[in-house]
Amino acid sequence: MLTRVLLTLVKAGVIRPLGPRGLAGTVRGYLQWDITLAWGYQTGAGRHPNRAAIIDDDGLLTYAEVNERTSRLAHAFRAGERVGLLCRNHRGFIETMTACTKIGADAVLLNTGLSKGQLAHVAQDQKLDRIIADREFADLLPDTPTFFSDELESLIINGPKKSLPRRPPRGRLIVLTSGTTGTPKGARRPEPASLAPAAALLSRIPLRHGDVISITSPLFHAWGLAAFQLGLVLGATLVLRRKFDPAQALKDAEQCTAMFVVPVTLQRMLETPHRPKLRIIASSGSALPPRVAARTLEEFGPVLYNLYGSTEVSWASIATPEELLAEPGTAGRPPLGTRLAIVDDQGKPVAPGETGRIFVGNEMLFDGYTNGTSKESLNGLMSTGDLGHLKDGLLFVAGRDDEMIVSGGENVYPREVEDLLSTLDGVTEVAVLGVPDDEFGQRLAAFVVGAETLTAEHVREHVKANLARFSVPRDVFFLNELPRNAAGKVLKRQLRERG
Template sequence: MLTRVLLTLVKAGVIRPLGPRGLAATASGYLHWNITLAWGYQTGAGRHPERAAIIDDDGVLTYAEVDERTSRLAHAFRAGERIGLLCRNHRGFIETLTACTKIGADAVLLNTGLSQGQLAQVAQDQEIDRFVADREFADLLPDRPVIFTDGLESLVLNGPDKPLPRRPPRGRLIILTSGTTGTPKGARRPEPASLAPAAALLSRIPLKHGDVISITSPLFHAWGLAAFQLGLVLGATLVLRRRFDPEQALRDAEQCTAMFVVPVMLQRMLETPLRPKLRIIASSGSSLPPKVATRTLEEFGPVLYNLYGSTEVSWASIATPEEMIQDPGTAGTPPLGTRLAIVDDAGKPVAPGETGRIFVGNEMLFDGYTNGTSKESLDGLMATGDLGYLRNGLLFVAGRDDEMIVSGGENVYPREVEDLLSQLDGVTEVAVLGVEDEQFGQRLVAYMVGDESLTADQVRDHVKANLARFSVPRDVFFVNELPRNAAGKVLKRQLRENG
């Protein structure tokens, strides 16, 4: 295993010959900060000080500048305090998070789509001491001290140029769950103990040292955060924008080698005429519709990689372009050092092709929710909360285990119906969910965005011709758009409530 990790890191250019300055920065950074964001930027400042680290709406910052600026900013925080970080994709997010690691403060990454009531509840649940926030969210913040990100520059310029404590206490990094089924929970993310987690992703996604990476997915989300952390390991240049605009993202991509997206963003970029040449498009955060995968591969070439994971397990599997060409609905295979099991309700492995509960083991399983609960475990593996099956060695995700419905005594998976309906000509978005039914116990309801000439009967006939009769949605609604959170996930709870 160690040999494979080292070979992967060498192939990606993470491990390579260093000059005296780079070697000294790497060693002293490790001794000072351990393997943290702070170590990453000090290493970068020694190995490639003038390389652009961040390009955003405010300009360019080099690795040397980010290292110095975050050391000055760290003096504005206190070891042990808990910072709620509420901002869009820009340097302020990265600099604040890095400064927290340099002083030993906790950081809670907040979804920019939270309501005022949700923010108040999260602030109480997560015991947030103060916020660092974009000023646009001022009216939503609860009664806590706040530093607005447009004031960070002053803190950096006026911050003292004096040493920070060596090996500060490890601050906690807390990510909120999506909240698609209720109030978001806080998930404690572990600090990587080595570069093995980076090697796991690099074993399936061939990023290289010095890549220029556009991160369109929100940094507060596990996928955007992973892109940032992996980019730092690679000494990459990160391109960030406060707000996602499909044409701007594709114009940025003309200067990039890789792009990290969530599926709904990829879908909207496909609606524009721009087709820059990228070596990698990495997608995650929600299910990737097969039609979107196929069209991306056709129009951008064999550059699409799809990661299946969650806030709690980090990653489970990654599909390569070749695997999605073979079957665009696949979630691929587990990367280096990852174990996967599909089991029945009794915890016994199911046969290939049979649907069961997905359990995953890797080095980045979360440390539990901040409310003291956790995910179910089995022989060192953690439940993803999803159902799936293996076919020809590839993983396929059937959907959430709490979304499976029983209609007339038959198990029905909404994800299967969504994938089928999304392939209809003119359909851009689909959400299928279960509701109570007096006769059958539960029934399916479909919400569709796209071709206005399509009728409910045509939709039902299409499902009837391809799936079992209990998979046919009783009700079909045509809507202008689906409600989504800031990370692009469909809010099925909201659809059900507004039914």
């Protein structure tokens, strides 16, 4: 295992010969900060000080600049305090996170799509001492001391150059769950103890040292955060924009080698007539519709990688372009150092091809929710909360285990119907969920965005021709768009209220 990790890191260029300055920066950073964000920028300042670290709407910062600026900013925080970040994708988000690491403060990543009431609840639940927020969210902020991100520059400029504590207390990184079915919970993310987690992702996604990476997914989301952390390990240049615009994203991609996306942003880019050359498009954050996967591969070439995971388990599997070409609906195979099991309700492995509960083991399983609860575990593996099956070693996800319905005594999986309807001509977006039914106990309702020529009968006939009769939606609603949170996930609780 160690040999494979080292070989993967060497192939990616993470481990390579260093000059005296680069070696000194790496060692100095490790002795001061351990393997943290702070170490990453200290290392980068030694290895490639003049390389662009961040390109955003405000310009360019080098690795040396980010390292110095975050050391100055760290003096504005206190060890042990808890700082909420309510920011879009820009340098202030990354610099605040890194500064918290340098002083030993907790960072709580707040979803920019939360309502005023939800923010008040989260601020109280997470015991926030202060919030760093973009000014556009001023009207939503709770009664918590707040500093606006456009004021960070003055803190940095006026920050002292004096030394920071060596090996400060390890601050916690808290990521909120998506909250698509209820109130968001705080999930404690572990700090990697080594570079093995990076090697796991790099074993299936061939990113390279010095890549230029556009991160279109929100940094507050686990997928955007993973892109940032992995890019830092690779000494990459990160391209960030405060708001996603498909035309701007594709223009940025002309100067990039890789792009991290969520499926809905990928779909919007496919609606824009421009196809820059990229080596890697990495998608995660929600289910990737097979139709979107197939079209991306057709129009951008064999560059699409699809990661299946969650805030709690980090990653479970990754699909390569070759696997997606053969099976557009697959979630791929487990990467290096990852274990995967499909089990029944008693925790016993199911037969090949049978649907069961997905459990995962890797080095980045979360440390539990901040309310003291956790995910179910089994023999060192953690539940993803999803159902799925294996076919020829490839994982296929059927959907959330709490979304499966029993209709007329038959198990019915909404995700299977969603994937099928996404291939129907005229459908651009679709969500399917269970609703109560007097005759069968439960039935499905489909919420469809698409051409005006589509009818409920078209939808039902397409399902009837391809799936079992209990999968045919009882109700079909046509919408102008699906309700989504800021990370692009469909808010099914809102649809359920309508259905």
